[in-house]
Ligand code: SF4
């Protein structure tokens with residue numbers, strides 16, 4: 198990509214978010230939304246988790262963005278297809294635990310319950326020429342994506358380039374894990390998904406992030422930063438620089454480089470990445486060459502979520518305990534990601 202991209206970085210916590218200052222170098226919210234438009238706030242709602250767990254986009258960030266959109270006379274609504282089945286019941290649980298139903302009541306912001314989808318053609322797609330995309334994303338006049346800084350045991354980091362995977366409905370996401378078991382192929386697929394419905398603006402929640410074996414069962418860590426950019430790849434490169442992560446370790450960025458999708462340069466109108474003052478950040482243990490295998494532990498409650506999500510049917514519940522057939526496991530770590538009891542360890 199022959200274009201320099203702006204990435205605004207600022208330090209803050211959940212009680213003093215100054216979104217106007219963060220967006221000012223990009224032209225302010227008015228550059229991205231117009232009066233009367235319906236604006237999807239595409240949050241990261243991986244699972245029904247409390248905001249303090251660092252799993253989901255924090256409601257304080259969502260509230261700040263919703264407020265800025267409303268001030269422009271537009272109508273924000275919140276949507277995502279979490280891990281597992283895409284049903285009204287599942288959404289109710291996720292909205293409740295993540296604090297978004299309260300935000301919805303307090304601010305009059307709509308929560309999406311439309312679980313229908315439509316096939317979208319991506320003629321430039323490397324791995325997918327067409328795919329089902331949730332109508333909640335397709336019907337938006339504008340999309341503002343609100344990713345979170347988190348590690349990901351399979352894709353190393355889950356940032357802006359992966360956020361639109363949540364527009365793929367329900368268990369189709371697990372099927373794509375099965376179709377693309379190699380990291381590079383999966384990364385190409387994620388870039389195809391991003392191009393199917395590209396957000397107009399990305400605002401990253403890096404205030405409470407997650408390190409270690411994310412995106413569900415890693416360790417919450419306070420980084421105290423937010424980022425804003427029009428470009429997902431520039432934003433993810435900025436996060437890597439801020440956290441001292443080699444971009445080639447992140448498959449989406451590696452594949453974006455090979456596909457000549459990187460910006461020609463990044464301009465930092467506020468803080469530079471090194472000025473964010475982040476000293477250390479722990480990557481997933483799976484980054485090491487020997488791929489770790491998922492091993493259920495005695496903490497397994499027999500809920501069956503891992504069995505349901507596993508794209509290779511490698512998990513069976515035996516005597517109400519999960520058992521993995523490692524001979525067919527493709528190490529996608531979906532089971533680790535959905536386990537509500539943190540009962541799956543990644544072992545050598
Ligand atoms: S998701 Fe976790 S707790 Fe539930 S059956 Fe699987 S290993 Fe056990």
Ligand code: SF4
Pocket residue numbers: 491506507508509510511512521525526527528529530531532533
């Ligand atoms: S057992 Fe877990 S890591 Fe292995 S294929 Fe199934 S979901 Fe993926």
